[in-house]
Amino acid sequence: MTASSPDDTMSVRGALSPDELLTTTRSVRWRLDLTRSVPEELIDECIGIAVQAPSAQNAQNWHWIVVTDADLRRSIGGYYRQAYYTYLEEEVRQRIASGHETAGAPHQDAAERRQVHSSRYLADHMGEVPVLVVAAIDIGTPVLPDANQAGIWGSLLPAAWSYALAARARGLGTTWTMLHLRHEREIAELLRLPDTVFQGVLLPTAYYLGDTFRRAPRKPLSAVVHRNGW
Numbered sequence: 001m002t003a004s005s006p007d008d009t010m011s012v013r014g015a016l017s018p019d020e021l022l023t024t025t026r027s028v029r030w031r032l033d034l035t036r037s038v039p040e041e042l043i044d045e046c047i048g049i050a051v052q053a054p055s056a057q058n059a060q061n062w063h064w065i066v067v068t069d070a071d072l073r074r075s076i077g078g079y080y081r082q083a084y085y086t087y088l089e090e091e092v093r094q095r096i097a098s099g100h101e102t103a104g105a106p107h108q109d110a111a112e113r114r115q116v117h118s119s120r121y122l123a124d125h126m127g128e129v130p131v132l133v134v135a136a137i138d139i140g141t142p143v144l145p146d147a148n149q150a151g152i153w154g155s156l157l158p159a160a161w162s163y164a165l166a167a168r169a170r171g172l173g174t175t176w177t178m179l180h181l182r183h184e185r186e187i188a189e190l191l192r193l194p195d196t197v198f199q200g201v202l203l204p205t206a207y208y209l210g211d212t213f214r215r216a217p218r219k220p221l222s223a224v225v226h227r228n229g230w
């Protein structure tokens, strides 16, 4: 592992402004280059940037499990694929039950179809992505509290997003994924995680193909901004 320092910026690709970086870091799935290996130092560089994020009481209880071993990736990929197809079936069943669509005739707009297409591609290829990074946090006890968990996840997820941004700045694509958590225990065993360590996100990481990432359509601010109250 290389030492982490804010000066580790040698591999930054050049001219993305902060706003460009923040508005074009998309979920990369079918444009992940599965054939090109990623140097370990580049991943360390991204993690070195990530750990500049805040954490409650500056505890820095995050842990980064960098999975490059082919067998481990294949096993995690298998769990991910299983979780994805179960999720897909549940979704369809729910949409049919709610009258949103009829069996065998999915009602999806073009954007939804693209999303399903690319999510399925990732599910089918997760185990082939050259690097799988699991961001996890050690909460010091084997049970997550029932009460507000904002302090726990707030001490991990900003750093994980910084990792994704640092990766994008270096020509690496990622997708924020969570479906593997349906097999959280099995994956924890595979990765030999202590029972006080909880996984927050799985970030498949690879060089991306092409560089035409754009700002995404989002809900208008009027739907989500509340001034001086709801």
Ligand SMILES: Cc1cc2nc3c(=O)[nH]c(=O)nc-3n(C[C@H](O)[C@H](O)[C@H](O)COP(=O)(O)O)c2cc1C
Pocket: 025, 026, 027, 028, 115, 119, 122, 175, 176, 177, 178, 179, 180, 216
């Ligand atoms: C909490 C969370 C969980 C997600 N889980 C998955 C996942 O398991 N698999 C996946 O392909 N994408 C997953 N995504 C990615 C979203 O589908 C994606 O961010 C969203 O469609 C917007 O697309 P964009 O990131 O390209 O803007 C997740 C995103 C978040 C924030």
